[in-house]
Amino acid sequence: MLKLLSLLAILPYLCHSLPATTPDLTPGRTALDNFPLIDGHNDLPYNLYSKLKNQISKFAFDSDLSNDTVFGFQACKSCFTDLERAKKGKLGGQFWVAYVDCNPSNYSTIVSRSFEQVDVIQRLIKKFSDRMQFVTTADGILDAFKNKKIASLIGLEGGHSIDNKMALLRQFYDAGVRYMTLTHTCNLPWADASPVDDSNNSPEVNLTKFGEKIVLEMNRLGMLVDLSHVSHNVMSRALDVSKAPVIFSHSSAFTVHNHHRNVQDDVLEKVKLNQGVVMVNFYTAFVGNDNATIDDVIKHINHIVDKAGIDCVGIGSDYDGVSSVPKGLEDVSKYPDLFDKLKEQNPERWTIANLEKLAGKNLYRVFKSVEAVRDQLATSMPDESLIPDEDLAENTASVGVLPTFISIVISAIILKL
């Protein structure tokens, strides 16, 4: 009898070790303990500019700001980020975004203001260096993770910031910028932005020869080419031209929700060949409608996997760049819920290993590959090309030269998407 009882007592443990019959109950969030979750896009630095004029000496980034009188939910529709909630959210790496508006009425200060945004990111990281680590290399991300700090990288949002100059592209690289989004919502003399894909607009310059040279100079420098915000043609052309895998730092899937900021299927197929990464944006207007939920975000993630493969998907929330986020992903503390839910809904696809890819391994692989291409190109000379006059004449929004004709300025001044 005793023998039988003790056998019964160990029975559950015996069963537990039979792999074929036992479902894997490991929560999806475990992936975020194994490999850093690297978010491609957070606009907190823009909020620091608009609310504090970048004066961060009293900014309590290391406390929970949910109810803060400046950065809390009540006070600020586009504020979702602080280090307390990021810790809950298991955030392992973040591209902090240097962005200034591309409104033609203040072109003359675009470059200086862009460097001010790079500067405030650097100061923020220094001020909170017990929780953040400045990173400019792929392996730096892993080092920060080992140190239990948020790997903190800089992304530059919008080619308007380089004033049509290779020299400025290089100087931003030297300042630590590791991706540049080719455009924001304004057309540039060398690249169209996504609003041209709306039915009442039309493509203008695509990616010009000079635009192609900018992509190649980014390849030479080891700067990631970010194709969020550009037009469909420019995405496609840049994918043809780039010698390294590209990223979409904050874009979702067009087939799931028809919006010009999302990535169309033919481009996703090219991303599969290029082995780049599309980092899914959480903004309700891109993933669905005002009532979008975490489940809509999951649809976008799965669609990108269907078309581009499991190696080409990532996370690019756009927290602090948008005014409305899905139910279930209310702030930076919620990422683990997304990983749990993916695994619950589709455990075959979303193994822990695949969730690690989504979290950061794919972006890490792309970054390594971008560094390898840079090393291969180490003997090629810096590009001394100047923007040709015909690019400036043909187009619309040229930085420094007051445009004769202003094409598209979506009022991304308060809200910058």
Ligand SMILES: *[C@@H]1O[C@H](CO)[C@@H](O)[C@H](O)[C@H]1NC(C)=O
């Ligand atoms: C913020 O306020 C809400 C509602 O009063 C409360 O439930 C929550 O605990 C507060 N959070 C913090 C961090 O103070």
Ligand SMILES: *[C@@H]1O[C@H](CO)[C@@H](O)[C@H](O)[C@H]1NC(C)=O
């Ligand atoms: C740029 O110009 C717009 C329109 O005049 C203005 O609303 C905005 O505040 C300006 N931005 C800066 C940084 O001066």
Ligand SMILES: *[C@@H]1O[C@H](CO)[C@@H](O)[C@H](O)[C@H]1NC(C)=O
């Ligand atoms: C623009 O880019 C697309 C995508 O690569 C290409 O099919 C098209 O021919 C280009 N158009 C021009 C005018 O270069």
Ligand SMILES: *[C@@H]1O[C@H](CO)[C@@H](O)[C@H](O)[C@H]1NC(C)=O
């Ligand atoms: C969102 O949900 C509310 C309440 O159910 C509904 O009235 C509204 O029409 C929905 N909005 C959209 C854009 O579907």
Ligand SMILES: [Zn+2]
């Ligand atoms: Zn954006």
